[in-house]
Structure formats: structure tokens, C-alpha cells
Amino acid sequence: xxxxxxxxxxxxxxxxxxxxxxxxxxxxxxxxxxxxxxxxxxxxxxxxxxxxxxxxxxxxxxxxxxxxxxxxxxxxxxxxxxxxxxxxxxxxxxxxxxxxxxxxxxxxxxxxxxxxxxxxxxxxxxxxxxxxxxxxxxxxxxxxxxxxxxxxxxxxxxxxxxxxxxxxxxxxxxxxxxxxxxxxxxxxxxxxxxxxxxxxxxxxxxxxxxxxxxxxxxxxxxxxxxxxxxxxxxxxxxxxxxxxxxxxxxx
Amino acid sequence: xxxxxxxxxxxxxxxxxxxxxxxxxxxxxxxxxxxxxxxxxxxxxxxxxxxxxxxxxxxxxxxxxxxxxxxxxxxxxxxxxxxxxxxxxxxxxxxxxxxxxxxxxxxxxxxxxxxxxxxxxxxxxxxxxxxxxxxxxxxxxxxxxxxxxxxxxxxxxxxxxxxxxxx
Numbered sequence: 001x002x003x004x005x006x007x008x009x010x011x012x013x014x015x016x017x018x019x020x021x022x023x024x025x026x027x028x029x030x031x032x033x034x035x036x037x038x039x040x041x042x043x044x045x046x047x048x049x050x051x052x053x054x055x056x057x058x059x060x061x062x063x064x065x066x067x068x069x070x071x072x073x074x075x076x077x078x079x080x081x082x083x084x085x086x087x088x089x090x091x092x093x094x095x096x097x098x099x100x101x102x103x104x105x106x107x108x109x110x111x112x113x114x115x116x117x118x119x120x121x122x123x124x125x126x127x128x129x130x131x132x133x134x135x136x137x138x139x140x141x142x143x144x145x146x147x148x149x150x151x152x153x154x155x156x157x158x159x160x161x162x163x164x165x166x167x168x169x170x171x172x173x174x175x176x177x178x179x180x181x182x183x184x185x186x187x188x189x190x191x192x193x194x195x196x197x198x199x200x201x202x203x204x205x206x207x208x209x210x211x212x213x214x215x216x217x218x219x220x221x222x223x224x225x226x227x228x229x230x231x232x233x234x235x236x237x238x239x240x241x242x243x244x245x246x247x248x249x250x251x
Numbered sequence: 252x253x254x255x256x257x258x259x260x261x262x263x264x265x266x267x268x269x270x271x272x273x274x275x276x277x278x279x280x281x282x283x284x285x286x287x288x289x290x291x292x293x294x295x296x297x298x299x300x301x302x303x304x305x306x307x308x309x310x311x312x313x314x315x316x317x318x319x320x321x322x323x324x325x326x327x328x329x330x331x332x333x334x335x336x337x338x339x340x341x342x343x344x345x346x347x348x349x350x351x352x353x354x355x356x357x358x359x360x361x362x363x364x365x366x367x368x369x370x371x372x373x374x375x376x377x378x379x380x381x382x383x384x385x386x387x388x389x390x391x392x393x394x395x396x397x398x399x400x401x402x403x404x405x406x407x408x409x410x411x412x413x414x415x416x417x418x
Contacts, residue, residue: 110337123302147339172336183348
């Protein structure tokens with residue numbers, strides 16, 4: 001009769017346990033359970049990383065929420081395929097909390113999700129930035145377009161808008177970039193927003209492939225790209241060299 | 252027997268990514284609430300909760316420093332809480348702007364400390380707020396120990412990994 005000692009038994013138990021754990025991992029449901037809500041890891045980056053948590057609002061089924069998140073992360077207009085996030089994609093972690101208890105209001109046609117509730121929900125995951133997806137019907141939005149918003153580290157997104165609106169809002173909260181379209185309501189301190197400059201654009205004039213176009217928040221300020229994502233995310237498909245630099249240096 | 256041991260080691264190492272993922276259920280944070288009135292930042296309250304604190308953000312109008320008697324524990328930046336960007340598109344154009352918010356209240360999630368000091372600096376590196384923090388509450392970790400086989404397995408692997416690291 002083959003005798004087994006205690007060490008052998010322990011090693012065999014650990015072997016079986018490891019095997020079961022691997023099976024569990026393959027479910028792609030890496031459980032980081034929080035206080036009542038589960039954090040799902042969507043995409044894991046490196047150790048030195050930026051953690052982005054997606055929260056749902058108004059979704060009738062989770063599948064649709066996950067599809068939207070996938071589009072915003074991996075789609076044509078998502079983080080994975082738009083510079084500078086494309087080059088730093090391995091430094092980005094994405095999470096979802098599908099059962100997040102977050103309320104969003106519409107004030108002056110602007111989606112404003114509750115900041116405190118969003119932060120409490122996002123705390124179920126490692127969290128640097130929070131993106132709440134407000135599930136909005138395209139037809140309703142055609143009749144009454146709602147505004148997405150960016151406040152502190154929280155972006156409240158109208159899903160009926162163009163997909164690039166997420167990167168536009170993210171550039172506000174992550175990089176502190178200003179809107180580059182001109183609005184009368186915008187009155188800004190040029191020192192605070194580095195993607196805008198005064199005439200002749202001394203901030204980026206030394207860089208190739210940059211321009212100096214009039215209008216950046218205010219009519220008298222200048223921007224580095226004619227139609228970039230910060231000016232018009234319907235037409236623009238890139239942030240432009242200067243804005244990419246401003247965002248890249250934060251990684 | 253040696254083969255089983257080697258395979259086991261490989262399995263443990265390959266599961267390292269999972270073990271390395273932060274389990275927010277086993278962390279605490281301080282939820283600190285502030286207000287910004289008449290150009291003055293005010294500390295309102297704090298509470299200790301289960302969950303991950305926010306990360307160390309690298310840009311913003313204000314810098315928050317959390318320290319204890321000996322050292323700086325945590326630093327992060329946050330933007331002007333009186334400003335909100337709003338955007339929408341229509342007919343191939345983007346509109347919106349920068350909304351002003353009067354007397355906003357807002358919160359930050361920072362690492363939990365028993366005793367510490369919060370200091371906030373503006374862009375000119377001038378200290379605009381200091382608040383002493385003390386927490387004596389006990390945290391109830393309802394889900395600290397995962398039940399079931401996988402919870403047991405994870406705990407076991409965690410212990411094994413700790414022992415390996417210790418050696």
C-alpha cells in the first residue's frame with residue numbers, strides 16, 4: 001500500500017484548489033465583491049495604471065450595458081483605437097458595477113448623475129475616473145437632445161450621442177482640457193486650460209503638425225487643431241498632436 | 252510528486268493576476284465631504300466605508316494631501332468644483348459650454364486613516380484648507396470572507412502565496 005504523508009496531501013489539495021480557481025477565472029467573472037455590488041473587471045492593464053469605472057443608469061438589461069461599455073472601450077471610437085489612449089491602452093483598467101445604485105437627473109437638458117452615489121458605487125472597484133452611461137433612446141434624443149456632462153472625476157454620458165462623446169468628456173476630467181468650440185457662455189482662464197492659447201500659439205508653435213486656429217472656448221483664444229475631438233466629436237476623429245501630448249504626460 | 256508540486260507552483264503563479272487584483276471589499280476609504288462657498292473651500296464631514304479609495308489623480312486646480320504625524324500618505328488633485336462641462340451634438344455641430352455651480356457640495360474618497368490631517372492647496376501652492384481627521388469606528392466587513400469553495404480556495408492560495416513571498 002502506497003503511503004502518503006501530510007506534505008503530499010497538502011500539495012494535492014493545493015493542486016486541486018488551483019485547478020478550480022483557474023476554472024473560476026475562465027468564467028471571466030473575476031469577483032471583486034464590494035458592499036453589495038459586484039465589480040467586474042472588463043480589461044486589465046499594467047500595474048501602473050488608470051482605473052476607469054463604468055456605471056449604468058436606466059438600462060433595462062445588463063447585456064446592453066456591457067455592449068455599450070465594450071463599444072466605448074474597444075470600438076472604433078473607443079479608448080483602444082483613439083490616440084493617445086491607444087498607445088497607453090495597457091495602462092488603462094476598465095471595470096463595471098452593473099448593480100450600481102446611481103440616480104441621474106436632467107437639469108436644463110443636462111444629464112447630471114449624483115456625484116456622491118456614483119463615488120460610493122465606484123468604490124466597489126479600484127476607481128480613478130467614473131463614467132455613468134445614461135441609456136437614452138435615439139428617437140427621444142433626436143427630439144430633445146440631452147447634454148453629457150463632466151464634473152470633477154465624473155462623466156455623465158448620453159448614450160444616444162456620438163460614441164466619441166465619452167472620450168471628449170474623459171479628456172475634460174482626465175486631462176483638464178477645455179472645449180475648443182466657441183460658446184458665449186464660456187468664460188475661461190487661459191492659464192487653466194493648456195489646450196487653448198493666445199494669438200501665435202506659443203505653447204505649441206514649436207511642434208510639427210499643429211496649427212493656430214482662432215476660437216477655443218472663447219473667440220479670442222486659439223486651438224491647435226481645426227476640428228479635433230475637443231471641438232467637434234462628430235467630425236473630428238483625433239485630439240491632435242498637442243492635445244495628445246497633454247493627455248499622454250499624465251500616464 | 253515533484254511534477255505535481257511544479258505544476259501546482261505554475262498554477263499558483265498563473266493565478267497571480269487574479270490575486271493581484273485589488274479586492275475593494277477588503278479595503279476602507281474615507282468619504283470626505285466639502286463645500287465651496289464664496290471662494291472658500293470648507294471641510295464638512297467624513298465617514299469611513301468599505302471600498303477602494305480614489306486613485307492619485309495627477310492634474311486639477313487643487314491638490315489634496317493626506318498625512319499622518321510622520322509622512323504624506325496620499326496626494327491627489329481635483330478640479331474646480333464650481334465648474335461643470337456640458338456638451339451635446341446637433342446637426343454635425345457640438346454645443347455646450349462651462350456651467351457655473353453655486354455653492355457646490357462634493358466628496359472625495361481618500362485612504363482610511365485612524366488619525367491624520369488633510370491639507371488642500373490651490374494652483375499657486377497656497378494652503379487653503381486644513382482639517383484633522385480621526386476615525387474610531389469599527390468597520391463591519393460583511394463580505395470580507397467569501398463563502399463557498401472558491402472563497403476558501405482563494406484564501407488558501409493567498410496564504411500559500413504569502414508564505415512563498417516570505418521565503
